[in-house]
Amino acid sequence: MNLWLSAGMLFTFAAILFVLYRWWDMRCIGTTPVRTLTFIAILFTSGLDVGLIMFPLTEFGSYANLSANPEYGFANPLAIEFGFWAFLIWGFYFLTCFYFCIIEPRVKFFELPWVKLVNNVVIIGTCAFTAYLLLVNLPWYLPQVGDGESVVPLFYGIVFVAIALAVYSSSRLKYVRVLSLGSSVLFIALIAGMWLRAFVLSKGAPDDFFGTAGLLGAYFTNLDQFLLPMNDYHAFYLFWWFSWSIMIGQFTARFVSGIRTWQLLVAMLVVPSIAIGVWFTVLYQYYAQGLHVATFTNLAMITVGVLMVVNSLDSLIRLYTDNLNLTPQRLGRVNYFVFNLVAMIGLTLLFRLDFLRIQWVGALVIGLYFACFGYILWQRRAEVTAINGSPRENRLDFKKIEVAG
Numbered sequence: 001m002n003l004w005l006s007a008g009m010l011f012t013f014a015a016i017l018f019v020l021y022r023w024w025d026m027r028c029i030g031t032t033p034v035r036t037l038t039f040i041a042i043l044f045t046s047g048l049d050v051g052l053i054m055f056p057l058t059e060f061g062s063y064a065n066l067s068a069n070p071e072y073g074f075a076n077p078l079a080i081e082f083g084f085w086a087f088l089i090w091g092f093y094f095l096t097c098f099y100f101c102i103i104e105p106r107v108k109f110f111e112l113p114w115v116k117l118v119n120n121v122v123i124i125g126t127c128a129f130t131a132y133l134l135l136v137n138l139p140w141y142l143p144q145v146g147d148g149e150s151v152v153p154l155f156y157g158i159v160f161v162a163i164a165l166a167v168y169s170s171s172r173l174k175y176v177r178v179l180s181l182g183s184s185v186l187f188i189a190l191i192a193g194m195w196l197r198a199f200v201l202s203k204g205a206p207d208d209f210f211g212t213a214g215l216l217g218a219y220f221t222n223l224d225q226f227l228l229p230m231n232d233y234h235a236f237y238l239f240w241w242f243s244w245s246i247m248i249g250q251f252t253a254r255f256v257s258g259i260r261t262w263q264l265l266v267a268m269l270v271v272p273s274i275a276i277g278v279w280f281t282v283l284y285q286y287y288a289q290g291l292h293v294a295t296f297t298n299l300a301m302i303t304v305g306v307l308m309v310v311n312s313l314d315s316l317i318r319l320y321t322d323n324l325n326l327t328p329q330r331l332g333r334v335n336y337f338v339f340n341l342v343a344m345i346g347l348t349l350l351f352r353l354d355f356l357r358i359q360w361v362g363a364l365v366i367g368l369y370f371a372c373f374g375y376i377l378w379q380r381r382a383e384v385t386a387i388n389g390s391p392r393e394n395r396l397d398f399k400k401i402e403v404a405g
Contacts, residue, residue, distance in 0.1 A: 001359060002235050006228045008242060008366035011373070013227065016091050019098055023261050028101050029390040033257035036267065041184045042315075043093070043252050044272050053305035054137040056081050056280055060287040071230050078284040079218035083226045084237045085280070086273040087219070092241055094268040096249020099372075101256050105391040106383040109372045110250070116323060118368060123247045123320040125361045127313055128347030129240075134309050135159045135352060141298045160345060162306050166313030167340040170321070171328045179314065183307040190304050191279050194297065198285040212288070213281045239362025246365055251319050313344070 034042070062069060063077035072080050104110060110119055138155045169179055199209045219226070229235035256264065286293060293301075317340055321327055328336040351358075376384055 001239075001363060002229050002232075004363055004366060005235055005238055005242075008369060009228055009238065011369060012092060012095060015369075015373075016095050019095065020261065020265065023098075023102070023387070026102070026261050026389060027258055028098065028256045028261060028264050029258050029394040030101050030254040030256040031394055032254045034255045036257060036259060038181065039252070039255045039257060040267055040271050041181050042255055043248075043268060044184060044275065051133055051137075052085065052276065052279070053301050053308065054133075054141065056283045057287060057293070058137075058140055060284060069231070074222050074225055075218035076215045077287075078212070078215045078280060079222070081280055081284075082216050082273075082277060083219045084234065086276040087269055088223065088226055089238070089241045090269045090272055091265075092245035093248050093252070094265050096245050097253045097256065097268065098249075098261065098264065100250045100253035102387060102390060103376075103384060104253075105394075106387060107372075107376055107380045109375050109380075112375075115368065115371070118364065119246060119250075120320045120323050122243060122361055122365055122368075123316050123323075124343070124347065126243045126247065126358070127316045127320075128344060129243070129351055129358045129361070130309055130312050130316075131159050131163055131344060131348040132351035134162060134305065135348065137305075138302070141302055158302075158306065159348065162309045163313065163344045163348070164337075164341055166310045167317055167337055167344065169310065170314040170317040170340070171333060171336060179307070179311050183304065183311050186304050186307060187275075187279075190300055191275075191282060193300070194282050194286070195278075197297070198282055198289070198291060202291055203289050204285055208285070209281065212285055213277065215284070216277050216281070236359060239359040242362035242365045243358055246368060247316055247319055251315050317344070 059081060060077040063072045063080040066073050075083075100110075109115055135155060138158060139152075142155075195209070198204055199206050226234075229238055259267065285291070321336070321340065326336070326339070331339065
């Protein structure tokens with residue numbers, strides 16, 4: 001599996017370099033363009049899930065334990081965590097967003113029946129895995145309720161409510177936008193509150209933030225260490241990112257609003273990484289100083305985590321229901337809600353019972369990458385070579401919007 005993953009990683013980075021070389025300054029316009037700030041909010045909240053909130057505090061200790069994990073010895077735990085979540089791997093999203101915005105309208109690979117089937121299996125499976133992550137991490141943040149070994153109705157209730165909210169919000173695009181912006185604001189508020197506790201009200205000082213953030217530099221000086229899987233846990237993360245990549249690119253491509261290719265790269269790599277870097281720096285201060293995470297803070301983190309799950313799920317549910325023509329307009333809102341709720345709950349429980357693994361989904365996505373490349377070389381090479389701008393219909397619609405605005 002890791003050999004397959006390594007091949008996928010090398011191909012992805014090579015493809016990113018080719019896109020930048022060939023179309024560096026081309027204007028990218030999606031089918032439903034929004035303001036760049038809104039685009040970044042949609043990208044950030046759709047492209048991340050509860051793991052961003054709940055994983056770091058549980059993982060810093062493992063990365064610091066070099067006797068058990070000597071492969072992490074080249075950098076500090078903060079840099080390792082950042083490398084698993086930020087910067088370079090957001091290039092996956094850049095590549096797929098650019099592809100669906102610029103190349104797919106000419107190639108139409110994802111309109112092939114067998115590709116559409118596989119792609120939607122990937123989307124549905126990853127949706128369920130997102131809900132599963134929330135379920136298995138709740139005991140760490142609410143140990144007074146349960147230890148995760150026994151069935152706790154409250155944990156299952158929280159997850160099922162999150163799924164229900166996501167299904168409901170996916171029925172209208174305006175809910176997706178409002179939730180994305182709203183959860184982004186709440187996430188910023190959570191960072192600010194925890195920063196205040198870590199660097200003002202406790203042992204730390206405001207200047208200590210910059211010293212701690214400086215530890216992130218070890219990621220950039222050891223960037224090559226993150227290009228290929230360093231162990232099975234890193235491979236798990238990379239498969240996880242691959243499993244998200246196609247559907248996030250497919251979803252966000254519609255919102256690109258006339259920015260250049262290089263600007264799209266900055267928006268998708270640098271901007272989210274800054275937010276992640278700040279958040280991880282605050283959490284690392286809690287870990288390094290041994291600060292107790294109060295119950296109120298735990299509840300705030302869970303609340304933001306649940307909202308991220310809702311954001312992720314509603315985007316992806318809307319995507320696969322549109323792809324499969326299982327829309328609210330066709331099924332009716334009640335049938336739409338019941339069908340997706342039952343499907344998501346059932347698949348979440350399959351992950352809980354270990355019948356499904358995200359590594360399988362990620363490996364399937366890598367296969368789609370290679371199949372798409374082969375299809376382009378075989379059937380659509382001339383069309384791709386001739387690309388010098390966004391699809392004509394997108395450009396015309398965008399001009400109408402600019403004139404109206």
